[in-house]
Amino acid sequence: MKHNSNVPAFLTKLWTLVEDTDTNEFICWSQEGNSFLVLDEQRFAKEILPKFFKHNNMASFIRQLNMYGFRKVMHIDTGIVKQERDGPVEFQHPYFRQGQDDLLENIKRKVSNARPEDNKIRQEDLTKILASVQSVHSKQENIDARLATLKRSSGRTYMKRHNQMTGIVYRNISVFQRTTISWFLFLFLNRPILMNGNGKKPKFIHQIYDDKVCVEQVSKEWLLFTLCFSKVLFLSAALNKLEV
Amino acid sequence: MKHNSNVPAFLTKLWTLVEDTDTNEFICWSQEGNSFLVLDEQRFAKEILPKFFKHNNMASFIRQLNMYGFRKVMHIDTGIVKQERDGPVEFQHPYFRQGQDDLLENIKRKVSNARPEDNKIRQEDLTKILASVQSVHSKQENIDARLATLKRSSGRTYMKRHNQMTGIVYRNISVFQRTTISWFLFLFLNRPILMNGNGKKPKFIHQIYDDKVCVEQVSKEWLLFTLCFSKVLFLSAALNKLEV
DNA sequence: GGTTCTAGAACC
DNA sequence: GGTTCTAGAACC
Structure with missing residues (x-):
């Protein structure tokens, strides 16, 4: 043997x-x-x-x-x-x-060492797991906080930018509107009445109140002007609505 | 006994x-x-x-x-x-x-139940901990995803709005600018030459060149007016597009 | 790795 | 709670 x-x-x-x-x-x-x-x-x-x-x-x-x-x-x-x-x-x-x-x-x-080792490993694992859980937990809280911050910050940034843009639009439209209207009114009121048709010298608006030939013509011009101007006003109103 | x-x-x-x-x-x-x-x-x-x-x-x-x-x-x-x-x-x-x-x-x-209970409690705790870890893990992934989404979404929303605003500003400024310039030019060119200095009756610009230009002048007026009006129409169309 | 005391676990 | 088989742990 x-x-x-x-x-x-x-x-x-x-x-x-x-x-x-x-x-x-x-x-x-x-x-x-x-x-x-x-x-x-x-x-x-x-x-x-x-x-x-x-x-x-x-x-x-x-x-x-x-x-x-x-x-x-x-x-x-x-x-x-x-x-x-x-x-x-x-x-x-x-x-x-x-x-x-x-x-x-x-x-x-x-192996008599195996079992105690297993128990020790389990204890170690438990400790590790607990540590890991706590780590993950604090990390999660951190992420949560960041998320909330980002949400607020994002909202603020958006609104800030939004307000900036809106302000720019309002201001610019408003300025150009008024500029346009001002210039338009100023120049319109001072333009000569061209369409008197008979080749005579042109007259200014104040000159033709009593000129019956020109009244119709002036009305047409006023009509067009009003139409166009109202269009501008409508546009600005639409923009205001859009912003809100 | x-x-x-x-x-x-x-x-x-x-x-x-x-x-x-x-x-x-x-x-x-x-x-x-x-x-x-x-x-x-x-x-x-x-x-x-x-x-x-x-x-x-x-x-x-x-x-x-x-x-x-x-x-x-x-x-x-x-x-x-x-x-x-x-x-x-x-x-x-x-x-x-x-x-x-x-x-x-x-x-x-x-108590033979005592030891197993201890073991069971430990096992239960382990199970609970593992479940908790997995829960936290998935939750964390969820938060991560939401964070990424929010970041992207925030960027997109911001850029979208930004572009809208910028577009509005540019277009409106441009439109009003051109409108203003157009009207200004139109009316300026048709204003009577008041300041010829010698007390004579004022002349129009076309009278300086040719008296026949009256018809041409009408065409010019219509052209400018149409240009300006179409501009307004374009602007309103652009706004409609923005609304969508 | 061997011996001993005690404990775990399953089954009754 | 009792009996049995197996395992843990300490000591050698």
Whole structure:
């Protein structure tokens, strides 16, 4: 029987123990050879265990078995678990098989460090998660504040610009309107009446109040002027409406 | 021996078992009466335990002891832990004392729910935290998206308005400017030359060139007027377009 | 890695 | 609440 040097002592001892025909009245392979049986637990513990291990406690032996992944084989009779009192105890491991000692190296001891590490990792993770949550939380508050600020600022900027623009429009339209109207009125009132048709010298508006020929002509001009001027007024009104 | 009804069966049975002088060769009080000893573990398990409990396993008995807070008494000799092989096993509990069965009610079974509860609470907390993190995460993405949208939207709205305003200003200024200039030119060109200085009747500009120009002059007037009027129409059209 | 005491978890 | 199997943890 050649054992790989990296196979733990417990496994080689157990293999020897089960394989040894001298101890078959206490511990032996099952019929299928895929598990082993402890026939007399008490005598096995007190008489056999000390020969191979540093104790004579069945509990310690079982602890080792569990540590290496062995499982107790439950005997189910008539649908319910029926563990006959003082009957044989059976343990099994996928890589613990009769005649296949080369599988033993696949049996790994459960690292006792792993579990505490897991717990520590979980604690660390919890701490990290909590820190992360707080970080995200404060960040979110920051973003929220920025959002509110931006909203207000945006509103202000918009309104500011809006008012600027509106003011410019009002002022400019108003100025040009008045300018236009002023000039128009001024020049119109001082223009000569051209369309008297008979080639006579033109007259000024004040000169033709009594000239019946020209009255019609002046009315036409006034009509056009009023039309156009009202158009301008309408336009300005429309602009005012638009701004509001 | 009067026991409080809320004292678990295990404790009353254990008390009886230890107190009973008939079983003293297997289990008895220690000399100080503050602990008890199991003298022959194997025979005790197989012969005594079944009489009181539903098993004959020392391991189950010990499990119960630990469940109720009993501790194994370690025998320290010469500075090192020296557990004599097959010697008596000793267990102790502060409220398990010879002659003081009234203390038994102070012995509490470790609630098997307590530990799992702790674990469950931790698990629940973990779940809650994870849910919270995901919630915060998605919320943050939402806020981020809104922030980006707002930024773009704000830019667009501002530019749109800006362009509107600018357009209005430019167009109106332009229109009124041209209108003004047009009317001004029109009327200026048709104003009578009043200032010829010699007291003669004033002349019109066309009379300086040609007297026949009267018809042409009418055309010019109409042209200018149409130009100006179309300008006004264009402006109103532009405004209508803006409204849409 | 081995041994021991105690605890967890599932099932009853 | 009791019993059983398995695992954790400390110590060696």
